[in-house]
Each structure stands twice: as C-alpha cells, then as structure tokens.
Amino acid sequence: MAIEAIYFDGETSRDNKVLISLGPQGLEITGDTVSAQTWSLPGLRAIDPPYASQPLRLAHRRQPGARLIIGDRGFTEQLLAQAPHLRGGINPKRALHLFLWIGSGLTVLAGLIYLTLNFAPQKLAAFLPDEWSRRVGEQMEASLVEKARTCQSTAGNRALTALLANLAEGDADMPPLRVRVYDIPIMNAFALPGGRIVLTRGLLDKAAAPDEVAGVLAHEIGHVAHHHPEAQLVRIAGVQILLSVATGTSGGTNASSLAGLAAVLKSSRDAESEADGYAVAMLSAARIDPMGLKHFFEKILTEEGKPSGGALSRLGTVFSTHPVTTERIDLIKPLPEGAQIKPPITDAQWNDLKKICGP
Amino acid sequence: MADSLQSSGEPIRVEYVPRPGLGRLAFVNFLLNLVTLTIYRFWAKTNVRRHIWSCVHINGQPLEYTGRGIEIFKGALIVFGLFVLPFALVIAFINIALGPEHPALFAVYTLLYLAIFVLWGAALYRARRYQLSRTLWRGIRGTLVGSSMIYSLTYFGSILARGMSLGWTTPVLNTVLQEQIIGDMRFGDLAFKFGGRAGLLYPTYALCWFLSLVAIIIFIFLFGAEVTALFGPEVQKVFDEIFKPDSHPTSEQIWTASTVAAVVAVSFIAMFLVVPMLWAIYSAKELATFANYTKAGNATFKLNATAGSLISLVVGNLLILIFTLGIGRPFMQQRLIRYMCERMEVIGTIDVDRIAQSQAALDRTGEGLADAFDLGVI
Structure with a gap:
C-alpha cells in the first residue's frame, strides 16, 4: 500500500x-x-x-x-x-553527550573554584614580590581610610614604637611593619598587604588597658606574618576571573565584588584562628597578658548587635567578615600560674598613645 | 509546465501556527539552567528556537531550526578563551601587581570597552548569519555572504556619528546598516535586495525628536516644581530627622518621607516610559519602510507595524519578564516572532520551486560574541 x-x-x-x-x-x-x-x-x-x-x-x-x-x-x-x-x-545518546559536556564543564569549574578559593591564594601569596604588596597595600589603605586624618604626636608615636618593640620580643622573626592610627570613630583594626596595619581612634578609645591594644596588634601582626592580606588579594582576583568564566563576560563589577566578599568570608575563618594562634604565642613569649585580647574580643561581641551606618560601614565589614565567635574567645587561655607578666607599655606611654589623635 | 512559464513563482503567505509545549519547555529550561549554573542556556535557547521556528509556516511549510546547543556552547568557549579570559587575567594581574588605583587599569578597561564597541556589530552580524544558516525551509538554508568586520566597522562608525549629530543621522545610518545586512542576505541562491532613501523617515524622526525634547523639558519643569513643593523646609526637617543616626522617627514622619519618595520615583518612571513610547512612532515607521525597501525575487515586503502595536508588544513582554521572573522568556520571543508573522505581507511572487541550495560554508560554531556581550538575540 x-x-x-x-x-x-x-x-x-x-x-x-x-x-x-x-x-x-x-x-x-x-x-x-x-x-x-x-x-x-x-x-x-x-x-x-x-x-x-x-x-x-x-x-x-x-x-x-x-x-x-x-x-x-x-x-x-x-x-x-x-x-x-x-x-x-529523551534521546539517550544525545542526553548522555549533553550530560558529559555540562558535567565536565561543571567539574572543571568546581576544580577551579577549589583552587582559587582554598589552595592557590595562600601558596601564591608567599611568592608575591614585596614591591607589589607595598604598592597595592598603599593604595588599599588610601581608599579604605578615605579622607580620614592620620593621628600623629611625638609622644604617641614613641609609645606605639615601644609597644611594637615589646611585642617583637615575642617573635624574633617579626615581619617589618608600618602601623598607623587614623582618626576614625568606628572601632576597627586591619592588616593590609605590605605589612601595613591600620588602627582606628575608636579602637584606642574603647580599649581599657594597653594589654588589649597589644593583643589586637599581635593578632594583626599574625595576619601579616602569615601573608593573609596578600592571599586575600589573590583570592579576590581569582574570584573575579571565576565569575567571568561562569557568566562569560568581563563586566559585572558590582556582582563580582559582592561575591568576592562572600568567598573571602569562608576561608578567612581559618585565617582568623591562625592569627589568633600567632597572637597568643607572641604575647606569651613576650610575657604580655593574653587576657587583654580576650577582653577586647568580648567587647567586639557585645558591639556587634548595634547597627553601623553611613560611609564607615565599609570599614565595619572588616570585622563582620571575620566574626569574633565565642569559640575563638574560649581558645585564649591565661598564662600559667606563676608566669611573670609585664605591662606592654608604661602607664604614661599608654596615656600618650590614647591621646595620639588629640585630646 | 505552461503554468510556470506564464508566471514565475507563486504568492507567499506567512502565518504563525502555534503548537503546545512551549510552557513545559520554558519550565524545564529554567530548572536545568538552575542546576547547571546557566551552562545549559545554550541548549535551552536551541530548544526554544526549534519550537518557535516550527510554528512559522510559509505557504504551509514550516521553518526548521537545525542549530545545535553544542555549536553555540563551543562558540562561547572560543570567545571566552580569546577575548574574555585574556582581559580578566590582565585585569587581575594589574590589581595584584600595580594596585587597584593604578592608571594601567583604567587603560585596560578603556581598551576593553573600545573592543566591545568595535566588535558589537560583528557580534550582531555573526549571530544573524548563524541563525540564517541554521534555518531551513523546503530543505534550503539561508546565510549572509558579506564580511562581519566590514559591518562591524560601519556599526562602530554609526555609533560615533549618531552621538555627534545628537541622533539626527539615525535614519541615514540605520538605512545604511540595513542595506548592508539585507544586501548580504541569501536564502539558497535567492538574493535579497534593499534599496531606498532615508529621506522618507525624516519627518517622523523630527516629530519624535521634538516631542521627546518637549516631554523631557516638561518633566524637568514638573520635577523642579515637585521638588520645591515637596522639599520645603518642613519635609527637609523630616528627612534630617529620619537619617540621623540612632533616630526613632514617628510613623507620621515615615509616611511623609515615603510619600515624597514615591512621588519622585513615579515621575522618574513616567519619564522613562513616555519617551520610549514616543519613539515607538519612529520605530514603527522605520520597520514598515524597511520592509517596503526589501525585495526578494519578484516580491516586496510589507509590514503593518504601528506605534500602538509595538508598545503593546514591548509592554506585554516586559510584564511577562517581570511576573514570571524571566522563566517566561520563550513566550516573549514567541510574541515577537508572531507579531512579525501576523503583520507581514509578501507582495508579488517568488519561484519557490527553483531555489538552489546555498553553497556558503557552514560556520561550525556560532554566537560566541553575542553570548559574551549578552545581545538580546532570540
């Protein structure tokens, strides 16, 4: 038919x-x-x-x-x-092809994500030329503090130098540092590439004793010693490349900076405990009471409930991406009974340091 | 035989014959896009095109889309490797080595945007060529026979000229661009021709230009009046109060502030809606005129485009986009194609039996640039 x-x-x-x-x-x-x-x-x-x-x-x-x-x-x-x-x-052969293509694409992507976030940054950070870190750190500091005034006074600077010298007794290999205090009311401290450490006036105001500032400084020095700021730099750059892989575009700066921050959050938890460990070891070796750091962390924990607003919220994120947790606080133990403790700076020096931004 | 000697060819009738399944397709595509972090988008696009193409019937025979997802996936990979990745790596390197504020970064971004502008036309042209070469009717496929780089340079030049002339060269430039792309268009060995002057478009262009100028002036005036009325000292005080740190505004203050914000927002939105709607008059005129200027065989085209129908097409699509959160995108494409099919008439005849297959080589991959630039191609 x-x-x-x-x-x-x-x-x-x-x-x-x-x-x-x-x-x-x-x-x-x-x-x-x-x-x-x-x-x-x-x-x-x-x-x-x-x-x-x-x-x-x-x-x-x-x-x-x-x-x-x-x-x-x-x-x-x-x-x-x-x-x-x-x-x-469904055509099984075509479905298999499709599955293989997309599956291998996703696998490569997952591998790249792992490499970019968890593996490469810390490894690469140690190899970054000092010249690069210095240059980038300088620009980052300028853009983070915006127009805030640098706090300087002869006596205050001397007190800060003395504090650092005492801390240096805790680590013979302490990296070269460049510590600056800025006239910013929000309580904060952060380490940047190239051994830069920024303290705010708010932090000095809130600190009840020099032990607390010494603790925070030791923590930030820990970041510097472990090349954490440089690693973060590499990580953010990697996330930006990854995002352009995923979306197939070179644009999208807003989204990428957001996602960059989210990615940094995860790995910086490890970085924080590393810096805590360094700080406790350094303080103990320098015979400075590590309880100062503990007290200061407790202060941050109570502060965190309050909203931060305005132009300074950008700075506020530095603490909020590295949350202080009770576990972290619990890990800081006092020095053993009978150990000799000395104040990191004299009371007079502490007064000078507190007034570094003016009376 | 005697018949075909008498009149060469037959009249052409285009219709859109819907078939079920697009909703299911849209939903499955959405799910798979989600699961695969959007990598599935190439296959999703392909499936939607296959469906929509098959609903376009010309003289009773449907179009067939023969593209494959893998082709546009590979196209995107190539563009990624040659264009996106190098720029991303250089930008990352500068960020790390020279710092985020270094002038070299600005130079690279400038270069990137320049490259995008210069290649934009090529992206459009190549996407069109790929689609035509994957469109079959009666077993015959289409193509564009010209150079995408020549088109791209013309396109880049047109962007510059348009800006420098405050838009007044638009009708001429659009005509030139359309002439290039239609003149390059083939269906098998059937050539399309485009000829006509831009002059006919100018009265409508001038009308839209002046109307939108007037509209913008009115809105600026209204906006100024609103601001002075609404931001008098009283309201200013309320705003100061609300934005004070640690403020506890009363519900009355919040109400005043949100009313002011709403009025300002509504007038802004109104402006951004009214001006494009005015330009729909020109778009309709241009579409209709360009169809008139187009010839294939012994036939010319007629497109019954009107400002009102274009506005309802665009607004309807916008509503679909918003209310389906993008899942309904295939229906937006369907509405566009349907609009063209239902409003297009072919006047004259085409010898549909005697078109020979296109001898142009087939691109093996496609649309890489279009994907990278996120052009709104269907």
Whole structure:
C-alpha cells in the first residue's frame, strides 16, 4: 500500500511528489523526480515531535539534507508503531553527550573554584614580590581610610614604637611593619598587604588597658606574618576571573565584588584562628597578658548587635567578615600560674598613645 | 509546465501556527539552567528556537531550526578563551601587581570597552548569519555572504556619528546598516535586495525628536516644581530627622518621607516610559519602510507595524519578564516572532520551486560574541 508524500532533496527547493511504503528494509521511497531509496527505520529522525493536526516531518541519518513530509494519519500511526523512537522523548545518546559536556564543564569549574578559593591564594601569596604588596597595600589603605586624618604626636608615636618593640620580643622573626592610627570613630583594626596595619581612634578609645591594644596588634601582626592580606588579594582576583568564566563576560563589577566578599568570608575563618594562634604565642613569649585580647574580643561581641551606618560601614565589614565567635574567645587561655607578666607599655606611654589623635 | 512559464513563482503567505509545549519547555529550561549554573542556556535557547521556528509556516511549510546547543556552547568557549579570559587575567594581574588605583587599569578597561564597541556589530552580524544558516525551509538554508568586520566597522562608525549629530543621522545610518545586512542576505541562491532613501523617515524622526525634547523639558519643569513643593523646609526637617543616626522617627514622619519618595520615583518612571513610547512612532515607521525597501525575487515586503502595536508588544513582554521572573522568556520571543508573522505581507511572487541550495560554508560554531556581550538575540 503506497501513500503519497512530499520529498525535499536539500539541493533545490522543489517539492517532489513521491510514493512511500513500509518494506522489510524500512521506508521505501519512489517517485518520478527522485531516485528510489530506502530509509532504514532506526536511522529515521522526527524533525518535530508528532502532533495531531500537522504532517510528520522526517529526516534520515544517511541523507542529512533531505526531508520527507507525510500527511497521511493512518500511515503515520503505522510507522510510529514500528519506529516508536519517532514519538520523541529523551534521546539517550544525545542526553548522555549533553550530560558529559555540562558535567565536565561543571567539574572543571568546581576544580577551579577549589583552587582559587582554598589552595592557590595562600601558596601564591608567599611568592608575591614585596614591591607589589607595598604598592597595592598603599593604595588599599588610601581608599579604605578615605579622607580620614592620620593621628600623629611625638609622644604617641614613641609609645606605639615601644609597644611594637615589646611585642617583637615575642617573635624574633617579626615581619617589618608600618602601623598607623587614623582618626576614625568606628572601632576597627586591619592588616593590609605590605605589612601595613591600620588602627582606628575608636579602637584606642574603647580599649581599657594597653594589654588589649597589644593583643589586637599581635593578632594583626599574625595576619601579616602569615601573608593573609596578600592571599586575600589573590583570592579576590581569582574570584573575579571565576565569575567571568561562569557568566562569560568581563563586566559585572558590582556582582563580582559582592561575591568576592562572600568567598573571602569562608576561608578567612581559618585565617582568623591562625592569627589568633600567632597572637597568643607572641604575647606569651613576650610575657604580655593574653587576657587583654580576650577582653577586647568580648567587647567586639557585645558591639556587634548595634547597627553601623553611613560611609564607615565599609570599614565595619572588616570585622563582620571575620566574626569574633565565642569559640575563638574560649581558645585564649591565661598564662600559667606563676608566669611573670609585664605591662606592654608604661602607664604614661599608654596615656600618650590614647591621646595620639588629640585630646 | 505552461503554468510556470506564464508566471514565475507563486504568492507567499506567512502565518504563525502555534503548537503546545512551549510552557513545559520554558519550565524545564529554567530548572536545568538552575542546576547547571546557566551552562545549559545554550541548549535551552536551541530548544526554544526549534519550537518557535516550527510554528512559522510559509505557504504551509514550516521553518526548521537545525542549530545545535553544542555549536553555540563551543562558540562561547572560543570567545571566552580569546577575548574574555585574556582581559580578566590582565585585569587581575594589574590589581595584584600595580594596585587597584593604578592608571594601567583604567587603560585596560578603556581598551576593553573600545573592543566591545568595535566588535558589537560583528557580534550582531555573526549571530544573524548563524541563525540564517541554521534555518531551513523546503530543505534550503539561508546565510549572509558579506564580511562581519566590514559591518562591524560601519556599526562602530554609526555609533560615533549618531552621538555627534545628537541622533539626527539615525535614519541615514540605520538605512545604511540595513542595506548592508539585507544586501548580504541569501536564502539558497535567492538574493535579497534593499534599496531606498532615508529621506522618507525624516519627518517622523523630527516629530519624535521634538516631542521627546518637549516631554523631557516638561518633566524637568514638573520635577523642579515637585521638588520645591515637596522639599520645603518642613519635609527637609523630616528627612534630617529620619537619617540621623540612632533616630526613632514617628510613623507620621515615615509616611511623609515615603510619600515624597514615591512621588519622585513615579515621575522618574513616567519619564522613562513616555519617551520610549514616543519613539515607538519612529520605530514603527522605520520597520514598515524597511520592509517596503526589501525585495526578494519578484516580491516586496510589507509590514503593518504601528506605534500602538509595538508598545503593546514591548509592554506585554516586559510584564511577562517581570511576573514570571524571566522563566517566561520563550513566550516573549514567541510574541515577537508572531507579531512579525501576523503583520507581514509578501507582495508579488517568488519561484519557490527553483531555489538552489546555498553553497556558503557552514560556520561550525556560532554566537560566541553575542553570548559574551549578552545581545538580546532570540
């Protein structure tokens, strides 16, 4: 039983009238303007899934350019019964290909993410030339403190130098530092690339004793000694590259800086406990009471509930991305009974330091 | 035979014959995009095109989209490796080595934006060429036979000229660009031709230009009046109070402040809605005129585009985008194609039996730049 159908050969746009029938080898096609041919059933492909009111459109693996259009419903049903794969649904081979492509893409992406966030930054940070860290640290400090005044006074500077010298007794290999106090009311301290440490007036105001400032400084020196600021720099750059991998664009600065911050959060927890460990060791070796650091952390914990606002919220994030937790506080233990403790600076020096930003 | 000697070809009828399944497609695409961190988007796009193309019937025969997701995925990978990644690496390097405030960073960003502008036209042209070469009708595919770089330079030049002339060169430039792309367009060996002067567009252009100037002036005036009325000393006090640190504003103060904010926001939104709506008059005129200027075989085209219908197309699409959170994007594309199909008429005849297959080589990958620039191609 032969049925009329239309055949496009893919060479010209002419619609060839052909007769088709189902034979033992498959779909047999004959016509005046078309060479007789047989399309095997497994090689058939439906252009669109069969849909009641429209003719079935077929292609064949052996003749990728040709198309066969069958309008007859009865014949279509018969064909679909013998070649059910034409009904559509998921083509397992194509689905597998797709799965492999996307799967390998995602695997490469996951590997890159791991490398960028957890592995590479700390390894690369140690190799960054000092010149680079110095330059970047200088620019970061300038943009973070914005127009805030640098606090300086002869006596205050002397007190700060004395404090650092006493801390240095706790670590013979203490890295070279450049500590500055800025006239910023929000309580904060952070380490930047190139051995830069920034303290705020708010921090000095809130500190009840020199032990507390010594503790915070030791913690920030810990970051410097472990190259954490440099590692963070590498990490943020890596996240930006990753984002352009994922989105396929070089733009999107806003999104990338946000995501960058989120990525930094995770790994900086480890960095914080590393810096805590360094601080406790340094303080103990320098015979300074580590409880000062503990007291200061407790202060931050109570402060954290309050909202910070305005232009300084940018600085506020430095503490909020490195949250002080009770676990961290609990890890700071007092020096053993009978150990000799000395104040990090004299009371007079402490007074001078407190007044470094003016009375 | 006698018939085909008499009149070469037959009249052309374009219609959109919808079929079910687009909603399901949109939803599945959305889910898979989510799971694959948007890598699936290339296959999603392909599936949607296959569906929509198959609904466009010309003289009873549907179009067929033969593109593959993998082709545009590879296209995106190539552009990523040659364009996106080098820039990202250089920017990261400068950030680390020279610092975030270094002038070299500014230079690289300038270069990046310049490269995007220069390549924008090429991205459009190549995306169009890829789509045409993957569109089959009666077994025959289309193509663009020209150079994408020549088009891109023309396009870049047109951006500069448009800016320098305060927009007044737009009709001429659009005509030139359209002439280039339509002149390069082939369907098999059937060539499209485009010819006509931009002059016809100028009255409408001038009308829209002056209307939007007037609209902007009115809005600036209204806005100024609003601000003085609303930001009198009383309101100023309320704002001072609210933005004070540790403030505890009363509900009355919050109400005043939010009313002021709402009025200002509404007038801004109104301006950004009214001006584009005015320009719909020009867009409709341009679409209709360009269709008139286009020829293929013995046929010319007619597109019944009107400002009102364009506005309802765009606004409707915007609402779909907002209320489906982007999941309904395929329906936006469907509405656009449907609009074109329903409003397009072909006048004259085309010898649809005698078009020979295109001999142009097929691109193996496609749309990389278009994906990188996030062009709104369907």
